[in-house]
Amino acid sequence: MNKQGDLIVISGFAGAGKGTLVKRLISEYDRFALSISMTTRSPRNGEKDGREYFFVTKEEFEKTIAEDGFLEHACYVGNYYGTPKAYVMEQMSKGKDVILEIEVQGALQIKEKFPQAFLIFVTPPDAETLRKRLIGRGTETPDVVEKRLLRAKEESVLMDRYDAILINDDIDTCVKDAVSYIDAAKASPKRCYEFLERIREELK
Amino acid sequence: MNKQGDLIVISGFAGAGKGTLVKRLISEYDRFALSISMTTRSPRNGEKDGREYFFVTKEEFEKTIAEDGFLEHACYVGNYYGTPKAYVMEQMSKGKDVILEIEVQGALQIKEKFPQAFLIFVTPPDAETLRKRLIGRGTETPDVVEKRLLRAKEESVLMDRYDAILINDDIDTCVKDAVSYIDAAKASPKRCYEFLERIREELK
Numbered sequence: 001m002n003k004q005g006d007l008i009v010i011s012g013f014a015g016a017g018k019g020t021l022v023k024r025l026i027s028e029y030d031r032f033a034l035s036i037s038m039t040t041r042s043p044r045n046g047e048k049d050g051r052e053y054f055f056v057t058k059e060e061f062e063k064t065i066a067e068d069g070f071l072e073h074a075c076y077v078g079n080y081y082g083t084p085k086a087y088v089m090e091q092m093s094k095g096k097d098v099i100l101e102i103e104v105q106g107a108l109q110i111k112e113k114f115p116q117a118f119l120i121f122v123t124p125p126d127a128e129t130l131r132k133r134l135i136g137r138g139t140e141t142p143d144v145v146e147k148r149l150l151r152a153k154e155e156s157v158l159m160d161r162y163d164a165i166l167i168n169d170d171i172d173t174c175v176k177d178a179v180s181y182i183d184a185a186k187a188s189p190k191r192c193y194e195f196l197e198r199i200r201e202e203l204k
Numbered sequence: 205m206n207k208q209g210d211l212i213v214i215s216g217f218a219g220a221g222k223g224t225l226v227k228r229l230i231s232e233y234d235r236f237a238l239s240i241s242m243t244t245r246s247p248r249n250g251e252k253d254g255r256e257y258f259f260v261t262k263e264e265f266e267k268t269i270a271e272d273g274f275l276e277h278a279c280y281v282g283n284y285y286g287t288p289k290a291y292v293m294e295q296m297s298k299g300k301d302v303i304l305e306i307e308v309q310g311a312l313q314i315k316e317k318f319p320q321a322f323l324i325f326v327t328p329p330d331a332e333t334l335r336k337r338l339i340g341r342g343t344e345t346p347d348v349v350e351k352r353l354l355r356a357k358e359e360s361v362l363m364d365r366y367d368a369i370l371i372n373d374d375i376d377t378c379v380k381d382a383v384s385y386i387d388a389a390k391a392s393p394k395r396c397y398e399f400l401e402r403i404r405e406e407l408k
Contacts, residue, residue, distance in 0.1 A: 127406035160393035184388030202331030
C-alpha cells in the first residue's frame with residue numbers, strides 16, 4: 001500500500017524464541033532487513049563485528065549520541081547499547097521492513113519517537129513452557145532461570161503497550177503469524193497515510 | 205486466542221463494494237455472523253423482514269431505546285435505524301465474529317462504546333474508480349452520483365479513525381484481506397486480554 005518500508009520492533013521474554021523467529025524472518029523473506037545494534041561492550045567468543053553488534057569505543061558511541069545518530073540507546077551495567085538511525089532509515093526508504101530485536105524499554109522509546117512503528121511481543125503459550133525452555137537450554141543455572149522468570153514477570157506488565165501479542169507455540173506457525181501481522185499492520189491508517197492523502201485530494 | 209468472538213464494523217464509500225464483501229464473508233465463512241439493523245422505515249420492493257432489516261413501528265423502536273437495547277442508533281430523514289444489542293452479544297458469546305455494516309457516524313459510536321471493536325473502511329483504489337462504479341450501476345442520476353461523491357469526500361476525513369483501510373481493487377483479494385486483517389486484529393492486546401491476564405497470573 002505504501003512504498004516506504006515499516007519499522008518492526010520485536011521483543012519478548014527470554015526463552016520465548018524471538019532470536020529464532022528473527023533469524024528465520026531475515027533468512028526466508030527478502031523483504032526484511034535486520035537492524036544491528038551498536039555497543040561498547042567487548043565481543044564474546046564467536047561474535048563478529050557487524051553481525052551480532054557493531055563493536056565501538058565509548059568515544060565513538062558518544063560521538064554518535066551527540067550527532068543524534070540513534071533511534072534509541074541505553075546504558076546497561078556500564079556498557080552502551082543503541083540502534084543506529086542511518087541504516088534503518090536507508091533500508092526503509094528502499095521499501096524494506098526493518099526488524100529491530102530489542103528489549104522492552106528500548107521498544108517503548110521507539111514507539112514514542114515513531115508512533116507508526118509496529119511492536120510485536122513474543123511469548124510462549126504459558127509460563128510453564130517458558131520455564132521448561134529456560135531449563136532446557138541447559139546453559140543457565142537455576143538461579144539465572146529464576147532471575148529470567150522474575151524479569152519476565154516485570155515485562156509482562158508492559159505487554160499491552162505492544163501492537164501484537166505473538167504466541168510462539170510452534171515456530172513455523174509463529175513465523176507465518178508474524179508475517180501476517182506485519183502485512184495487516186500496513187492497512188492501519190497511520191501506515192498508509194500517503195494513500196489517504198491522495199484519495200482525499202482526488203475527492204476534492 | 206480468545207474464545208469470545210469479536211465485533212467487526214464495516215463501513216466504506218457508497219460504490220466501494222462493501223455490500224458484496226459482507227455477503228461473501230457471511231456466505232463463505234461460518235465463523236462470521238451478520239448483525240441485522242432495526243428500522244422504522246417501510247420495506248422497499250424485494251426487502252424482507254429479518255433479512256435486510258427488522259422492520260418495526262416507531263413505538264417498538266422507542267421501547268427498545270428505553271430498554272437500552274441498541275449498540276448504536278440514529279435518526280435519518282425521519283426514520284430510526286439501530287443495531288440491536290442482544291443478537292450481537294449472543295453470537296459473540298458463541299465465538300462468532302459479528303459483522304456490522306454501518307455508516308461512519310454509527311461506526312464511531314460503536315468504537316466509543318466498544319474500544320475493542322475492529323473497524324474496517326472499504327475504499328476503491330482511487331476516486332476515479334469510485335466515480336466509474338457509481339455511474340456504472342446505471343441506477344443513479346448524475347445528480348445522485350455527485351451527492352454520493354460529496355458524501356464520500358466528507359467520509360474520507362474520518363477514515364483515519366478506523367483500524368484498517370481495505371482497498372477493494374479486486375473483490376477476491378479484498379475478501380481474503382478482510383479475513384487476514386480480522387485474524388491479525390485478534391493479536392492486539394486489547395482483544396487477547398484473557399491470555400495476558402492468565403500469563404501474568406502464572407508468572408507471579
